[in-house]
Amino acid sequence: MPVDARRFALTPKLITVLREGYGVDRLRRDAVAGLTVAIVALPLAMALAIASGASPDKGLATAVVAGFLISALGGSRVQVGGPTGAFVVVVFNVIAQHGYDGLVLATLTAGLMLIAAGYAKLGSLIRYIPHPVITGFTAGIAVIIASSQVKDFLGLSIDKLPADFIAKWQAYFSALGSVQWEALVLGVASFLLILALRRSAPRLPGFLIAVIAASFVATLLQLPVETIGSRFPDLPTGLPAPSLPDISWAKLQAVMPSAFTIAFLAGIEALLSAVVADGMIGSRHRSNQELVGQGVANMASALFGGLPATGALARTATNIKAGALTPVAGMLHAIFLLLFMLLASGLMAYVPLAALAAILFVVAWGMSEHERFMRLLRMPGGDRALLLLTFALTVLVDLTVAIGVGVTLASLLFMMRMSRTVAIAGGLDELSGDMEDEREDVGQRDGLPRGVEVFRIEGPLFFGVADELLDILRRVGPTPKAVILRMRRVPLLDASGAAALEQIVTQACAAGTHIIFSGTQAQPLDMLRRHSLGLNGRQVTHRASFTEALQLAAAIADPSTDPKGSTLS
Structure with a gap:
């Protein structure tokens, strides 16, 4: 590849857009799209952070810092980034095993891996990950996310929720006698309201409307349900000062598998989202630059104490449908979120956790790709076995193991099939x-x-x-x-x-x-x-x-x- 072509492949789309000319009309459309996405991302970032075992401000900081940089430095015109459901399992386990400082170090390392992958021209490798593997572990993550929200949805009294899937459900069944009916009714109502708005008024921000309605009802009726304020009484306002985590060789070795998983998931989800976005707007992203942008964004998120981030398909689709034309829309979405943090952080304390659990149930259902999962079950035995094995390992063992075994088995299956063609x-x-x-x-x-x-x-x-x-x-x-x-x-x-x-x-x-x-x-x-x-x-x-x-x-x-x-x- 000529030098000029290589430079072009590693040029952020924002630079290309600015060279084309950026006027007031484009700014107006991007601003409307950015505000729309910010309204959708606000409750989602908090819910994903809580599901990951972190405080809601960590999710918002990730959406602001990483969301801005993914759009500014990425290879897609309309990609919107931030915390996503794919990371919930990994983040929860890293925090449980290595503490939050270990998560920050893993995210920082994953960012370096993504930058290296981009400059090594590995962006095109996404096409070689088989669909049964991607669908299997995505569906597995969806099951784990939904399982993690049962406690808040039912208002169960459980002091320490086990991380293991089977142990978690054993704890749920043991605590069924402590169901808080107010939380359950509020959660079910929020869930049904989101579904109803999606069907009757899909342009409205159903997540935000459900959160506002649940908060208003819980406050007006003084329902004894757990809220963000009761679980996190000392939420900070705005972004923290950037700082480096404690780095040691032993700790780096301990978090390296998790860092690889974060980098792998961030790369796959970002590139898949960019491919879908290309189909919606008729453009073409730069996969290697997208990886570089994702890497820088994850490193920056770690420095601000945030979570891992990647391209978010639902928010990217919302961005496109709202009329976004350039990466400026994603950058403005991050700026609007920062304004929400600075001006309305006090109102977040009234949000019931049952409503956030309802949001994550909807997110998990969308992640599950149940239609594709059922189609793959009708495929030949090798693909079916690969799908079910990856799914089972994701749910019952570990996401890192599921990825490794799934990709390895897919490679062996491919080679076996190729050998039959000789x-x-x-x-x-x-x-x-x-x-x-x-x-x-x-x-x-x-x-x-x-x-x-x-x-x-x-x-x-x-x-x-x-x-x-x-x-x-x-x-x-x-x-x-x-x-x-x-x-x-x-x-x-x-x-x-x-x-x-x-x-x-x-x-x-x-x-x-x-x-x-x-x-x-x-x-x-x-x-x-x-x-x-x-x-x-x-x-x-x-x-x-x-x-x-x-x-x-x-x-x-x-x-x-x-x-x-x-x-x-």
Whole structure:
């Protein structure tokens, strides 16, 4: 890629927009969209922070700092970032294991990983994560988020809620006798109000309306329900001063797995959201710059004591539907949120936790992608097993384990399927009608010369089929004087495949057999050269076509034959 193209790929969309020209009309539309998204993000940021085991101000600080930088430095025109449901499980576990300072260090490290990934041009790798893996752990996260809100939704009296999924539900069943009916009624009413507004008036900010209505009813009737103010009596106003967490090698090692998970989730969710946004506005994001922007935003969020952040699909869609044209809309959304924090932080204390739990139930349902989940259950057995295993590991074990196992199993499944596409055929009868020029087979079907064997390999020759190649070639009957390996239909050769061919050549040399490669493509030929098999010698020869290879093989088997044909250097 030329230097100018690389620079362009790592240029924030904001710079591109400003170069195009930014006028009053664009500012007006972006301001309306930014205010709309801020109204949606206000209750959501608080709810996600509480579900993650943090205070609501942490969620708002994340939405302000990270939200501003994701829009300002990202590679999408309309992406809106902030805390999302995907991080709830990870954040909760990190705080439980390493404290909040450990979370800040993990988020800071994840930001560095994302920046490195962007400059390493890894943004395009998102397309290689299989849908069963993404859907499986996203649905698993949705189940965990919903499970974490049962206590506040029912108003249960539980001193310390276990982090483990099964232990958590055991605690719920044990505490069913302490259900607070006022909280349950308020939560159900908030949930139904959100659903009703989504159906009848989807343009209205249903989350905010539900929170305001629940707060008004709880305050007016003096309901004995838990609120943000009762659980977090000393909420700060505005943003804290930036500071670095305590950093030590031991602590860094301890939070590294969580940092990798945060970076992985942030990258995947941000790029998926950007792809969806591209489809809605007919644009194209810069994936590598998006990763860089996400990395800087997460580092900044950590410095301000915030949570991990990424592109938020629901808020991005709201931004687009509200008329956003440029990244300025996302930046203004963060500024409006900061104004809310400065001017209306006192009102947050009256928000019932049951109403926030209702919001997260709706968020979890949207995250679950239940329709896609059901469609994947109708897929072949391998995809179905991958989906269910990733889902089960996410819910019952750990998100990091689920990601690692899911991606690894998907890779193995893919390689197994690819290995089945590789065909290895021997003998002229099986070669008739193959993919080489038909003229190469004319006059050759009457039989091979005595002492010559031919094998055609079709498909990528990688480590998944290397052993199969060795087994087939070992089954050759009497030791031939020459073996032709037809390579025209081998588009890819990896190190293991080349090693298998090297082993074949070594065994052939020991038996006095000459190996001839015919029609080898550029990439496999380069790999063979790296294994010292690209140059003629060591009883290895290359020919450009099968006709030339057959002439040479006949000459080797019967020296009285005069071989003709050009070599492939």
